[in-house]
Amino acid sequence: MVERISRLREFLPDKHSAVLITSDVNRFYFSGFKSSAGAVFVTNYSATLLVDFRYFEAADKKVGDKINVICYKKLFDSLNEIIAKEQVTTVIIEDDDVTVNELSKLKRSINAEVVTDFEVSSKILDLRMIKSETEIEKIITAQKITEKSYLTLLNFVKEGVTERQLSVELEYLMKKNGAERIAFDLITISGKNTSLPHGVPSDKMLCSGDFITFDIGAVYDGYHSDMTRTVALGYATDEMHKIYDIVLTAHNKAAHKIISGNTCADVDNAARNYIVSKGYGECFGHTTGHGVGLEIHEKPTVYLSDDTVLRNNMIITNEPGIYIPSKFGVRIEDMYLVTDNGRKDLAFIEKELIIL
Numbered sequence: 001m002v003e004r005i006s007r008l009r010e011f012l013p014d015k016h017s018a019v020l021i022t023s024d025v026n027r028f029y030f031s032g033f034k035s036s037a038g039a040v041f042v043t044n045y046s047a048t049l050l051v052d053f054r055y056f057e058a059a060d061k062k063v064g065d066k067i068n069v070i071c072y073k074k075l076f077d078s079l080n081e082i083i084a085k086e087q088v089t090t091v092i093i094e095d096d097d098v099t100v101n102e103l104s105k106l107k108r109s110i111n112a113e114v115v116t117d118f119e120v121s122s123k124i125l126d127l128r129m130i131k132s133e134t135e136i137e138k139i140i141t142a143q144k145i146t147e148k149s150y151l152t153l154l155n156f157v158k159e160g161v162t163e164r165q166l167s168v169e170l171e172y173l174m175k176k177n178g179a180e181r182i183a184f185d186l187i188t189i190s191g192k193n194t195s196l197p198h199g200v201p202s203d204k205m206l207c208s209g210d211f212i213t214f215d216i217g218a219v220y221d222g223y224h225s226d227m228t229r230t231v232a233l234g235y236a237t238d239e240m241h242k243i244y245d246i247v248l249t250a251h252n253k254a255a256h257k258i259i260s261g262n263t264c265a266d267v268d269n270a271a272r273n274y275i276v277s278k279g280y281g282e283c284f285g286h287t288t289g290h291g292v293g294l295e296i297h298e299k300p301t302v303y304l305s306d307d308t309v310l311r312n313n314m315i316i317t318n319e320p321g322i323y324i325p326s327k328f329g330v331r332i333e334d335m336y337l338v339t340d341n342g343r344k345d346l347a348f349i350e351k352e353l354i355i356l
């Protein structure tokens with residue numbers, strides 16, 4: 001936490017500047033405390049978590065030894081006290097978080113110049129790309145919860161069960177297994193619906209010969225996991241086998257490019273070029289992956305236009321897919337940690353096609 005605040009402080013253009021962190025995710029990132037309201041205010045001389053009465057006792061207990069914790073009656077009064085005491089003249093705000101309405105309120109209420117064009121949101125996302133050991137452990141825990149729940153759910157998969165029942169059961173299992181919440185609306189779709197990369201579970205019943213796509217993830221102490229598996233029910237046609245094998249090979253080719261020093265474009269190209277060479281380029285319309293952490297999608301984007309260089313302790317997904325309209329789709333996704341000697345696949349569930 002202290003180190004993160006030092007990194008943030010390095011962004012300050014001069015000794016009279018300060019950063020006001022307002023988003024839930026970044027307040028948690030810089031303070032270690034989760035709340036639905038409040039702010040983190042970082043100057044050259046101090047770092048303060050400002051919370052209201054509802055959170056003060058818990059916040060002070062949890063992080064009071066690492067950051068000043070102030071209980072405010074009126075947020076702006078408390079902020080202005082710090083501003084006056086430390087002679088702050090410029091307050092940089094999180095440009096991705098503040099609405100137009102909030103901005104005019106900030107400008108009216110803060111006794112310093114409020115700066116919007118500093119792009120601090122993007123700079124913080126760059127910091128968040130590199131995960132600490134603790135963050136990595138939390139993401140792995142979220143993944144373990146997902147896997148345990150998924151393996152139990154597979155016993156529940158049979159003809160006549162609906163897509164919606166699968167998603168409800170899986171959410172229940174995840175929470176029972178320790179998830180704080182699910183990482184996104186779980187995708188449990190089947191048959192023709194699998195050609196929709198982000199299809200919504202419906203009342204459609206599972207039928208023999210269906211592909212079933214599970215795009216699923218849990219949150220553990222703020223950190224997300226993301227995994228996709230496609231399985232077949234009853235049997236798979238030759239065409240289903242063929243498409244599945246192409247996607248799995250594309251996934252493995254992309255995985256081998258996940259090496260510190262390579263770019264996101266290198267990873268995307270490996271999957272995309274292979275799918276294109278097999279004649280299905282038009283059926284792969286999304287990126288190969290994305291960063292995962294405090295948000296389900298964060299920097300970097302694993303795509304041919306993203307030249308972000310992979311570095312140790314980044315976590316990205318690898319999730320190529322082929323979607324044939326009105327027929328079926330296949331996607332296979334794991335999270336990968338960039339390590340000294342290449343990569344670590346953070347999922348333990350096999351990727352070979354299983355037929356239930």
Ligand SMILES: [Mn+2]
Pocket residue numbers: 226227290317319333
């Ligand atoms: Mn994903």
